[in-house]
Amino acid sequence: MKKSTYTTVIQQIIRYVLFLHFLIPSTHAQQLKENWVKRYVNSIINDTTHAEQATLTIYPTFATSPETGIELGASIMKLFYAEGDTLNRLSELQAFTFFTFKGQYGLVLENAIYGDQDKWFFLGETKIQQFPLLYYGIGPNTPKHHPASVNSFNILFRQRVLRKISRNLFLGPEVDYQLISGVRFDQPSEGDPYPIPAGGEGTSNLGMGMALVYDDRHNVLNVRKGRFGEVAYLRNFDGFASDYNFGTLNVEFRSFHPIGKRDVLAWQIKGNFLQGEVPFNQLAQLGGDRLMRGYYLGRFRDKHAIAAQVEYRILPFAFSKRLGASVFAAAGAVAPHFNAFEARNIKGTAGVGLRYLLFPKKDIYIRFDIGFTKEGANFYIFNGEAF
Template identity: 30%
Template sequence: MKTKFNTKFIALLITILFVTNAVRCQENKSVKNISILPVPVIGYSPETKTYLGAVTLFTFNNANDTLTRTSNAKIEFNYTWNKQLILESDWNYFFPKEAWFTRGVIHYSKYPDLYYGIGNNTSESGEINFQSNRLIFDLDLLKNIKNKLFFGLGIDYKSFSNFEYLNDGESYPELKNANNFGIKVLLLKDRRNNILSPTKGNYFEFNNSFNFSSSFYFKTAIDYRNYFGLGKTNKHILASRFYHSSIFGNPPFYDYAMMGGDKYVRGYYLGRFRDKNFSSIQLEYRTNLFWKIGLATFGGVSMIYEKISSIGNKSFKPNAGIGLRFLVDKNENTNLRIDYAIGSQNQSGFYISFGESF
């Protein structure tokens, strides 16, 4: 445990040093349409041994187009001493005057993962450490119908192959080669003032997907977020999020509704609990302390369950955490986010990322 903490702390120091340098270079120049923030990553875990990588954030806009919010893209690369690999790129891009909006993810990895089975009461003793080759391609294209109300379609392809068990333990028949192709129908209203670090406005998304794998299944999700400035200067921000997803049919193990991770419920390993339904309410308070340093506290409660009639005490999963914010791009109000969160059943998580969780 001590080794993990030390390597994370070292990685954190290196990250801050490099980002600080990137900010200084940017501040000494005139404002440009494109900002590039590279961050190196170094760390250690028992599954991967030493790993090295880099994350680069690109933000870009047209200074002459005041109707269009700033777009962003991220490229991530990780490589381990065990010859494991992660390559990922994701983006959020507004066309001029926000007439159209596109977002997506391209991901390839050969990397270890943990699996505990399906349900809200799975045991730590049933943990399986496995490795697989994963390919993900997710693309959405939406048209601005009126006043930042977007409607559009998307496609989603996932493939998991070449499974390899990295420890002895329980056998799960669902851990096998699988792939799926999905067609999405999306409706969203996005009135946030900033995509990466919103301080006011709201966001609503209704996402439905028709998926084809070994059998057909349907997914639906609702995502609603609000941002409020407290006080006259809006130095204090209160953010809230309600999220719900449901699965109808029998998806591959990787496409169940999952809680945890950096984006949904910090404090739980992503996929620690998965089932047909997932609901979550999260609150976060953010404020600037001094200079470029900010503070955030957050928490919430989530439910993971097969069906409404099966909801019980084990369905509810609380989480809480605290984090630091380091302003890396003053023009776009972009933060480097450093969070630590805890959940129930001895779950916890440490996160470093650009922008807010929601």
């Protein structure tokens, strides 16, 4: 057979193989892809892994809040027990990236890692964001109309490295680094312009200190029983990796009480107290999707803030395996000095929510909350409880 004939035969064979590979099995390949997606979704929703096995879950996310509008993204979550021992606490590592139709985007990393027999506890978060927000000014009685818009690039890194000193009690250093750059204040078209606050042209600050933490929760993702408390003091020194000289005292306490087989009563008290010249982005704030739901994030900000909330969760309803609900209320205030808190400046919020059990084995819910205030209502969709 001539060489050209061999070449022709080989070419025909290659064409035939390609035809079989790309054309004939195309429907089958699509079916395989669809089946794989179905199997993956089923593996998430109906987790069949053993309790002691580490799990890595990747899933798309959808959220909405008054700060972001519609938010699309993806989340990677790893859950594991130290040494594969379920007598240890469940540790969580989560990476979340998002973008919104308001031009916001970012990456959020969260960790709550418990060592074997709780000898070590690593608790922290990292945020890298391009995140325009509304700015209402500083103080307890800022007007709700005509806010400025602040567009900036932000980095927040907060990490605690804690050592167990007795049962459920941890002590260790804490680091807090915050950067805001490329700041652009867009003044409102109506009303008086806002004075540019400290840090309004960009700033970076490194705070270092100590944290004392009490924690007897076994599962931080959806706490049904337990308590968490923290007292931390951080200091920023002008000229030592910081542009401003100020101190921060953070105090927080959370408590969770099971009611019957499904319900949970949860409450939280939180205080932030700062001294010195503080950049506006690190002032104590009220509002957002976690505490004082219904108010815009940073609707009120000042050097001191105290807030508390209570929530009753039905997880899930008695007639459903996946649907649940909640009712919540909160109150808080900001002030320029600790002795300047006044009852007339206390702001209140209340709301209701629906819950959908997304991952039964991991007891993780999607929450749909609506918070009501004197200034109106805001709607939130997020994975996991507010606190």
